[in-house]
Amino acid sequence: MTGEFLDHTRHRIDYMLDERRPKDAMLGLPAFFALLVLIFMVINSRTDDSLENISKLEREAQSQLDQGHFAEARLAAMRVMQDGKINSKAIVIEAKALSGMRREGDALRLLSRIAPLTRPGYAPAHVLQAVIILGQRNPNVALAQEHINNAINSDPANQDARELAARLAAGQQRWKLALQHLDKMELEKRPDIMLMKATALQYTGQEDASIELAAKAEKALRAMAKKVTASGHEVRFSIAVCLSLQRRFDEAVQWITSTTKGSPSKEERQLIGGIYLSWSRHLKDQPTYDRTLVLKLLEQGIHASPESQDLIMAFLGDCEELTSAPEERQRYVERILGNGGISNSFLHYYLGVMDWKQGRRESAKSHFELASSLNPGFKVISNNLAMAIASVSTDKAELEKALAIINELVQKEPENPFFLDTRGHIYAKMGQLKEAVRDIERSLPNARDKNSAHALLAELYQQLNMPELAAKHRSASLMHMASTEDAPATR
Numbered sequence: 406m407t408g409e410f411l412d413h414t415r416h417r418i419d420y421m422l423d424e425r426r427p428k429d430a431m432l433g434l435p436a437f438f439a440l441l442v443l444i445f446m447v448i449n450s451r452t453d454d455s456l457e458n459i460s461k462l463e464r465e466a467q468s469q470l471d472q473g474h475f476a477e478a479r480l481a482a483m484r485v486m487q488d489g490k491i492n493s494k495a496i497v498i499e500a501k502a503l504s505g506m507r508r509e510g511d512a513l514r515l516l517s518r519i520a521p522l523t524r525p526g527y528a529p530a531h532v533l534q535a536v537i538i539l540g541q542r543n544p545n546v547a548l549a550q551e552h553i554n555n556a557i558n559s560d561p562a563n564q565d566a567r568e569l570a571a572r573l574a575a576g577q578q579r580w581k582l583a584l585q586h587l588d589k590m591e592l593e594k595r596p597d598i599m600l601m602k603a604t605a606l607q608y609t610g611q612e613d614a615s616i617e618l619a620a621k622a623e624k625a626l627r628a629m630a631k632k633v634t635a636s637g638h639e640v641r642f643s644i645a646v647c648l649s650l651q652r653r654f655d656e657a658v659q660w661i662t663s664t665t666k667g668s669p670s671k672e673e674r675q676l677i678g679g680i681y682l683s684w685s686r687h688l689k690d691q692p693t694y695d696r697t698l699v700l701k702l703l704e705q706g707i708h709a710s711p712e713s714q715d716l717i718m719a720f721l722g723d724c725e726e727l728t729s730a731p732e733e734r735q736r737y738v739e740r741i742l743g744n745g746g747i748s749n750s751f752l753h754y755y756l757g758v759m760d761w762k763q764g765r766r767e768s769a770k771s772h773f774e775l776a777s778s779l780n781p782g783f784k785v786i787s788n789n790l791a792m793a794i795a796s797v798s799t800d801k802a803e804l805e806k807a808l809a810i811i812n813e814l815v816q817k818e819p820e821n822p823f824f825l826d827t828r829g830h831i832y833a834k835m836g837q838l839k840e841a842v843r844d845i846e847r848s849l850p851n852a853r854d855k856n857s858a859h860a861l862l863a864e865l866y867q868q869l870n871m872p873e874l875a876a877k878h879r880s881a882s883l884m885h886m887a888s889t890e891d892a893p894a895t896r
Contacts, residue, residue, distance in 0.1 A: 459485055459492070466498045475505035493519050493527040500533055509537050522551055528563045531556035535569055549573070564590060568598065575601060580608040596625035600643055603650050616651050623647035642676055654684040671712070678710025682719060699723055704741055707748065714783060717742065717751045724755075735759065750780035757789065766797045784814055788827055795831040807831050822851040826858065838865050856882050 466481035479502035485495035496519055503512035513534055520530030535552040538545055550573065556566035567586045574583035587602040599622035606615035623644055630640045641664050648657035657680045665673055685702040688694045703720040710716060720741065727734055735756070742752040757772030770793035776786045787810050794807035811828045818824060829844035842865050845858055852858040859882035866875035 463492075463494055463498070466495065466502075470498055470501055470505075473505070475502040478502040479506075491519065493530065497527075497529050497533055500530070504533075504537055509541070513537060520552070520555065522548070522555070525555040525559035528556040528560035528566055531559065532563070532565045532569060539573070546573070561589070571598075571601060571605075575605065578608075580605045584609055594625075596622045596629065597643065599625065600647060600650075603647070607650060619647045619650035623651070638672070642672070645676060645680065649680050649683050652687060654680055654687070669709075674710040675713060678706045678713035678716050681706030681709065682713070682716050685719065685723075696723065696726065707741060711744065712747050714747070714751070714780075717748060718785070721751065721755050731759065747780055750776045750783070750786065753779070754786050754789070757793070761789075761793070766793060769793050770797055784818075787811075787814060788823055792827045792830060795827070795834045799834075801835075804831060804835050808835070820847075822848040823853075826852060829861070833861065833865060838869050841865055842869070 462481055462485045466478050466485065469475075469478035469481055479499050482495040482499035482502065485492050496515060500512040500516045503509070503515065516530045516534050520526035520528075520534060525531070531552040535549040535556070538549040538552070553566060553570045553573065556563055557570065560566065567590050571583045571586040571590070574580070574586065584602070584605040587598065587605060590598055590602075592599050592602065599618055603615045603619040603622060606612075606618060626640055626644045626647065630644065641661065645657045645661045648654070648660060658677060661673060661676055661680075662669075669677070681702050685699045685706070688699050688702070700720065700723055703716060703723065706713065706716045707720060721738070724734055724738055727737075729737075738755050739752060742748040742755070753772045753776035757769040757776060760766075760769035760772060770790070773786060773790040773793050777783075777790050780786055791807040791811040791814075794803055798804060798807070808828070808831050811824060811831060814824045815821070815828055825844045825848035829841045829848065832838070832841035832844060842862065845862050845865070849855065849858050849862070859878045863875045863878035863882060866872075866878060
């Protein structure tokens with residue numbers, strides 16, 4: 406309607422000018438322009454009303470979402486787009502509502518309209534897709550990482566994208582990468598981000614900066630602790646971690662134990678165990694340290710958190726370095742780990758390792774089997790059990806069982822040299838020589854015992870009628886054996 410009027414008026418002006426009636430035309434122009442101004446005022450008024458209405462609907466949708474009213478939030482978000490125009494903010498709200506309704510697949514399809522995987526799109530939509538993907542039972546981390554990268558490329562200042570990227574990198578222990586993202590984040594009013602950055606600084610060797618930032622985070626968290634109700638546990642735990650990062654380990658333990666009501670929960674026990682583990686590692690990083698004090702700290706940690714596998718493995722590693730007689734060490738380990746529970750699995754693991762070193766392979770296998778039954782799925786125990794089976798068994802079913810165990814480990818960590826070496830030994834025992842060679846060759850660059858790896862490869866290549874490669878590895882084995890004999894003893 407407006408377009409037709411403007412068209413008609415333009416033709417009228419052209420006609421007046423063409424008819425050489427400039428006076429009429431000039432007299433008509435002011436009235437024409439006044440009319441145009443009125444028209445545009447009406448149009449702009451309608452636009453402002455429309456924008457205000459959209460903004461109101463967006464606020465309503467967000468409010469419903471915040472209250473957990475997912476169906477209502479979705480309907481409100483859909484009303485924002487009832488005129489057919491794409492509204493990225495409304496799409497994100499609708500997708501969050503769908504996710505809250507456990508319709509993650511629908512949410513991902515909706516978000517892909519404004520944030521496709523193939524290119525940077527709307528940054529918040531990329532972030533939400535990454536969050537949904539990482540929250541799945543078997544998350545596709547690479548896919549989530551692509552969306553995070555797209556979000557950052559689309560909007561480098563997006564704080565949610567930076568935070569998610571930093572948390573993902575920290576979870577993968579890629580601390581330098583985490584720090585790169587954290588350096589671009591606003592830390593004010595975010596003590597949790599301060600704490601993550603302090604942790605990243607410590608793991609990248611910037612201890613002074615880590616201590617300074619951890620102190621700031623502690624101050625902010627203590628102020629928050631006075632107001633906190635529902636998330637009090639998280640704040641308590643974070644304060645303990647801050648103290649630990651500042652090397653105030655004793656205070657950290659006292660803080661968490663003094664603020665614990667009743668018997669410690671599993672999470673509280675794990676935190677206390679983690680503090681003792683960090684404390685022991687800090688002592689070991691000093692130029693000189695008392696090994697008995699380190700073991701004492703680990704003992705205290707195991708007592709507080711007997712289910713802590715990292716603590717127990719650290720304890721066993723330090724026990725190996727004791728100069729006492731093997732029988733005395735074994736009695737000591739039995740005293741600390743022989744109190745039942747999951748620690749018993751590590752006692753049998755330790756006894757299996759001792760038997761293995763003494764050449765008692767059948768006995769070692771029995772201990773590893775018992776340890777695995779008490780602690781199924783623990784990688785070190787499973788790997789040792791698979792190797793023990795390959796060492797002592799010729800039964801096809803037993804070897805297939807060992808192969809199944811190690812295949813599960815390799816699937817999770819495809820480049821782990823210990824797992825590849827074990828699978829190589831199993832394949833060799835099963836007569837699958839080419840597969841054995843493939844795995845041993847892959848494990849060789851990072852193999853702990855290169856002498857044995859080269860010796861096994863020489864034997865395998867000889868059986869495959871490849872004498873030149875057999876000779877090459879035989880020579881390498883002898884060379885590594887000589888260098889090992891000449892090298893000074895190390896702890």
